[in-house]
Amino acid sequence: MQKKKLKNIMHPPSTLVDAPIGTRVRIRQLRHARPEMSARLRELGFCEDAIVRCILKGNGNIICEIQNSRIGLDNNLARTIVVSMGE
Amino acid sequence: MRSEDERETFRQIALIGNPNSGKTTVFNALTGLRQKVGNYPGVTVEKKEGRIVFDNGTEATLLDLPGTYSLAAASPDEQITADVLLGRAPRTSVPHLVVCVVDACNLERGLYLVSQVIDRRIPLVVALNMTDIAAQQGISVDAALLERELGVRVIPMVARKGIGVNELKQALPNTRSATGKSRQWRLPEPVQRECEELVGLLHDHHRLPDTEAFHEAIELLTADTALLEKNDRYDIELLQHVRRDHQKLDFLGIDRSSVFFVSRSGWIKSVCSRTVTRTFHPGMSFSDRVDRVVTHRFWGIVIFLGIMAVLFQAIFTWAALPMAWIRDGFDWLDAVVAGIVPPGDLQDLLIRGGLAGVAAVVTFLPQILFLFLFLGFLEDSGYMARAAFIMDRLMGKVGLHGKSFIPLLSSFACAIPGIMATRTIDNPKDRLATMLVAPLMSCSARLPVYALLIAAFVPAGTVLGIFSYAGITLLSMYLLGLVAALSMAWLFKKTLLRGAPPPFLMELPPYKLPSLKSVFFQMWERASSFLKRAGTIILGASILLWFLASYPKLSDATPAQQLTYSFAGRAGRMIEPAIKPLGFDWKIGIGLVSSLFQREVFVSTMGTIFNIENAGPGHQGTVSLRQQMKQDRDPTTGLPTFTLLTAICVMVYYVLAMQCLSTVAVMRRETNGWKWPLFQIGYMTVLAYAVTFIVYRAGLWLGVGG
Numbered sequence: 001m002q003k004k005k006l007k008n009i010m011h012p013p014s015t016l017v018d019a020p021i022g023t024r025v026r027i028r029q030l031r032h033a034r035p036e037m038s039a040r041l042r043e044l045g046f047c048e049d050a051i052v053r054c055i056l057k058g059n060g061n062i063i064c065e066i067q068n069s070r071i072g073l074d075n076n077l078a079r080t081i082v083v084s085m086g087e
Numbered sequence: 088m089r090s091e092d093e094r095e096t097f098r099q100i101a102l103i104g105n106p107n108s109g110k111t112t113v114f115n116a117l118t119g120l121r122q123k124v125g126n127y128p129g130v131t132v133e134k135k136e137g138r139i140v141f142d143n144g145t146e147a148t149l150l151d152l153p154g155t156y157s158l159a160a161a162s163p164d165e166q167i168t169a170d171v172l173l174g175r176a177p178r179t180s181v182p183h184l185v186v187c188v189v190d191a192c193n194l195e196r197g198l199y200l201v202s203q204v205i206d207r208r209i210p211l212v213v214a215l216n217m218t219d220i221a222a223q224q225g226i227s228v229d230a231a232l233l234e235r236e237l238g239v240r241v242i243p244m245v246a247r248k249g250i251g252v253n254e255l256k257q258a259l260p261n262t263r264s265a266t267g268k269s270r271q272w273r274l275p276e277p278v279q280r281e282c283e284e285l286v287g288l289l290h291d292h293h294r295l296p297d298t299e300a301f302h303e304a305i306e307l308l309t310a311d312t313a314l315l316e317k318n319d320r321y322d323i324e325l326l327q328h329v330r331r332d333h334q335k336l337d338f339l340g341i342d343r344s345s346v347f348f349v350s351r352s353g354w355i356k357s358v359c360s361r362t363v364t365r366t367f368h369p370g371m372s373f374s375d376r377v378d379r380v381v382t383h384r385f386w387g388i389v390i391f392l393g394i395m396a397v398l399f400q401a402i403f404t405w406a407a408l409p410m411a412w413i414r415d416g417f418d419w420l421d422a423v424v425a426g427i428v429p430p431g432d433l434q435d436l437l438i439r440g441g442l443a444g445v446a447a448v449v450t451f452l453p454q455i456l457f458l459f460l461f462l463g464f465l466e467d468s469g470y471m472a473r474a475a476f477i478m479d480r481l482m483g484k485v486g487l488h489g490k491s492f493i494p495l496l497s498s499f500a501c502a503i504p505g506i507m508a509t510r511t512i513d514n515p516k517d518r519l520a521t522m523l524v525a526p527l528m529s530c531s532a533r534l535p536v537y538a539l540l541i542a543a544f545v546p547a548g549t550v551l552g553i554f555s556y557a558g559i560t561l562l563s564m565y566l567l568g569l570v571a572a573l574s575m576a577w578l579f580k581k582t583l584l585r586g587a588p589p590p591f592l593m594e595l596p597p598y599k600l601p602s603l604k605s606v607f608f609q610m611w612e613r614a615s616s617f618l619k620r621a622g623t624i625i626l627g628a629s630i631l632l633w634f635l636a637s638y639p640k641l642s643d644a645t646p647a648q649q650l651t652y653s654f655a656g657r658a659g660r661m662i663e664p665a666i667k668p669l670g671f672d673w674k675i676g677i678g679l680v681s682s683l684f685q686r687e688v689f690v691s692t693m694g695t696i697f698n699i700e701n702a703g704p705g706h707q708g709t710v711s712l713r714q715q716m717k718q719d720r721d722p723t724t725g726l727p728t729f730t731l732l733t734a735i736c737v738m739v740y741y742v743l744a745m746q747c748l749s750t751v752a753v754m755r756r757e758t759n760g761w762k763w764p765l766f767q768i769g770y771m772t773v774l775a776y777a778v779t780f781i782v783y784r785a786g787l788w789l790g791v792g793g
Contacts, residue, residue, distance in 0.1 A: 030345070035309075035311070035344045036159075037590060038344065038345075039157075039159060039344070039348070040156070040592065041592070042345065042348045042352075043156040043157045043159075043196070043199060043348075044156060044196070044592065044594065045195070045196060047345070047348060047349065047352060048345060048349065055375065055378065056378060056379065056382055056383075058382055058383075058384055058387070058476070058477070059384055059477075059480045060479070060480045060483070061476060061479055061480065061591055063378065063382060063476070063595060067193060067195055067196060068192050068193050068224070068226070069192070069193055069196070069594055069595075069596075069597075070374065070378070070594070070595040070596075070597070071592065071593070071594055071595065072382075072472070072473075072475075072476040072479075072591065072592075072593050072594075072595050073590070073591055073592045073593075074479065074483075074590055074591040074592075076590060077590040077591065077592055
């Protein structure tokens with residue numbers, strides 16, 4: 001746990017909130033505190049290895065495209081989705 | 088209830104699918120108008136059933152289940168879907184067959200649900216919907232191949248255009264036992280081994296059939312290790328075993344929470360890769376372009392406010408004409424009744440008790456229809472999800488979800504459709520908080536009260552030469568309701584209904600032309616349930632009210648004396664000490680008592696009290712009623728009964744008080760009990776009394792019309 005924290009401080013992993021508009025990014029990890037929330041995200045297509053594209057950033061929420069649909073989610077939720085830039 | 092029992096001998100078919108997969112369109116196409124809406128016992132989820140008549144004359148019941156992404160439920164709606172399919176729902180028989188509607192543009196997500204149903208060995212037919220939109224996006228699905236992969240019938244359709252509906256209908260009676268191929272997705276070796284072991288144990292220890300044991304095993308293996316302690320369904324030995332499994336898998340570095348999902352979706356991806364061909368990727372789609380503007384930080388809000396302005400315009404202005412027709416219709420009916428029934432108590436009961444009460448409510452039918460027409464169009468076009476998206480931040484500030492906004496908005500027309508519209512809110516606490524504050528929004532029934540008092544007491548004149556005092560007062564009343572609703576929601580979410588607002592996560596369906604048919608279906612459904620209520624509860628209440636205002640009889644009295652002498656009049660006098668601190672006298676007291684069930688009755692009661700001829704719920708007589716109210720003096724002090732301050736206090740009271748029997752009835756139905764409606768009446772009365780008191784005292788202190 002301690003190690004993980006330190007690692008986070010040194011290299012804060014980028015999350016969906018940081019993804020630039022229009023760029024396709026790959027989901028690495030879902031780390032919501034409630035497993036059922038991560039499960040819900042997976043059912044909507046936000047699963048590990050999936051490709052997602054952020055379309056729009058609004059007031060405290062974002063819209064992104066995943067699989068073939070458009071999903072709106074708030075920034076707090078988007079922050080639990082760890083992504084890596086580039087496919 | 089009887090007829091439902093008889094129908095159980097017919098075949099039961101259940102309709103499931105992802106939200107926005109066109110499930111309702113498929114339902115309407117299969118059943119036409121042979122639908123009925125009810126509630127599931129014990130929960131407030133709407134139960135919608137219809138009858139399908141097949142070509143050979145046989146019939147089946149089609150049950151429209153709430154849209155869901157998976158059988159692992161998150162909201163009460165989705166719980167119902169899972170319960171019905173797994174035979175756990177009380178008084179609802181297990182379906183013989185399931186039709187799963189899958190959006191062809193989103194096969195992967197749809198197949199996730201399909202594969203869960205197949206795993207449960209439930210007979211299934213897949214309705215592959217919206218193939219036309221998929222084609223426009225360059226997606227084509229090989230239905231025949233998909234059929235072979237899954238082992239169940241796959242019917243390509245465009246339900247909105249009626250394409251494929253007959254094929255689906257013909258396929259239904261011939262798929263009695265199409266349970267599909269047994270589980271095709273594979274788990275990683277160690278997980279598979281533990282799973283099999285656990286299935287064996289569940290089988291031996293708890294006599295679970297294999298399919299169910301497999302799903303229980305998944306649940307046990309996915310569960311949080313700490314939560315196993317609390318599991319009282321299984322014996323200690325088995326739970327010990329599960330705990331060891333958890334340690335083993337965790338040691339191997341397997342993510343127990345996602346391994347089942349990843350395995351299943353891996354197989355689904357491979358099926359999709361074989362059956363879906365993508366000929367081209369469209370560039371920026373129409374929806375993309377629209378969304379750029381509609382969900383824009385700034386323009387999004389401007390467009391949203393514009394749409395709301397048109398909505399209000401429709402509800403308040405365009406609906407006025409049909410409302411006048413309905414009023415004329417009732418006047419004509421009054422005349423007919425007066426012609427048949429001789430004057431006397433019976434005529435009085437029929438006209439002033441029954442007809443007047445029902446007329447006062449049915450008059451609002453056009454407004455309700457307009458509201459649902461608009462909401463239907465917004466919903467069907469895909470805009471509604473965007474509205475929730477735009478408003479989420481504002482609603483989040485008071486602890487509510489973006490989805491709570493639409494019900495509150497609808498409540499400006501009438502709290503009843505508003506409360507019914509809360510059904511889409513997943514979180515039960517959020518839903519309850521929204522329902523509790525919805526009646527604080529100024530509904531159209533308050534408008535006649537505001538209109539009468541403002542016209543009589545608010546002086547003419549303008550601020551800055553544009554805004555009239557009257558307009559500003561009216562606007563303030565609407566704002567007061569809005570502010571009260573948001574503050575109370577915040578308070579409830581902080582205290583009684585504690586809990587963080589659920590994260591906002593919502594699919595934004597592609598924009599499309601709304602289908603007139605489904606919008607009209609919805610309007611029809613709402614209108615008929617509204618009329619049914621007017622014919623039963625409201626009719627009963629208005630007869631009761633008429634009785635209280637007409638008896639005991641006083642011979643040779645003017646209507647005003649009669650009303651004063653009646654039960655309602657006595658009650659008005661009786662509550663005078665209680666309402667005195669608000670600056671209300673017994674005449675207003677009678678108004679309060681008589682409008683206990685329906686706010687707008689205040690206007691006609693004032694008409695009767697101030698002895699005006701022809702002062703019905705309509706507008707005739709209100710001009711002279713204003714004069715009368717202004718000139719009325721207290722016989723002992725000689726001071727005017729009504730002042731500007733009293734008028735404002737009465738309005739404030741009417742903004743905040745729950746004076747609507749229909750709302751109470753709907754609350755009772757939606758929350759399945761008396762607890763919440765009674766709480767709502769209580770808190771609103773206290774709030775109305777307290778705020779009115781403060782306004783009155785502050786007004787006296789400031790010297791406004793003292």
